[in-house]
Amino acid sequence: MQKLLILIFLFLNLLNFYGQDRSSNFGFKAGIDYGKYTPDKNSIDYKYKFGFYAGGFFNIPLEEKLEFQPELLFALQGSRIFIRGLNIPNFDYKGNPIPNPNTYEFTYEVNELTISIPLAIKFYPFKNFYLESGPQFGIIVDRNLNTSQQLLSRGDDRFIIREGDPFDFGVTLGFGLKLSERLSLNLRSYSGLIKRDDDIKSFVFNLGIEYSLKYIVDR
Numbered sequence: 001m002q003k004l005l006i007l008i009f010l011f012l013n014l015l016n017f018y019g020q021d022r023s024s025n026f027g028f029k030a031g032i033d034y035g036k037y038t039p040d041k042n043s044i045d046y047k048y049k050f051g052f053y054a055g056g057f058f059n060i061p062l063e064e065k066l067e068f069q070p071e072l073l074f075a076l077q078g079s080r081i082f083i084r085g086l087n088i089p090n091f092d093y094k095g096n097p098i099p100n101p102n103t104y105e106f107t108y109e110v111n112e113l114t115i116s117i118p119l120a121i122k123f124y125p126f127k128n129f130y131l132e133s134g135p136q137f138g139i140i141v142d143r144n145l146n147t148s149q150q151l152l153s154r155g156d157d158r159f160i161i162r163e164g165d166p167f168d169f170g171v172t173l174g175f176g177l178k179l180s181e182r183l184s185l186n187l188r189s190y191s192g193l194i195k196r197d198d199d200i201k202s203f204v205f206n207l208g209i210e211y212s213l214k215y216i217v218d219r
Contacts, residue, residue, distance in 0.1 A: 031208015
């Protein structure tokens, strides 16, 4: 929570600093995301899952073809997780474990409610088309698991991701198309740069729209 408050404080100060003496606009954005964890391991495969995101942005022109756009987004993302080769527990009549060559597979989803703060620099090589990139900070405020299966009784469940590091950091890369003065279409990818939990990193695609609400004239 302390990290989250610090990030929000820095975000608001950036808006206050860059919003002065510049022609700026703010608005909302929303869309779907498609992400997973990386990298795969010997017996664990991470698969893509759909989620969504929504939030706001503040756009500040820097130069003729450059813009700075900090954002505050709420996103539901995570990964499907496929585990192979789990041992089926077997016990003798006294309850002592005995070797069992049989194995089974287990699949579950991790859903993470994340507050993300991308700090994107936009470059316009053409009038209505832009490229963008920048750092992104994230705080995972809630995590839940979902599966249609049950772990076998007395089986080893240490592979399940239940709790972990709530802080995430990475870089975004994407492009967009302005459909009008207020409406834009945006496609962006996010690659996590720090290892979390069981040495995993996040990788997410975002596809959505941006809608500008208000323009602030130069002072």
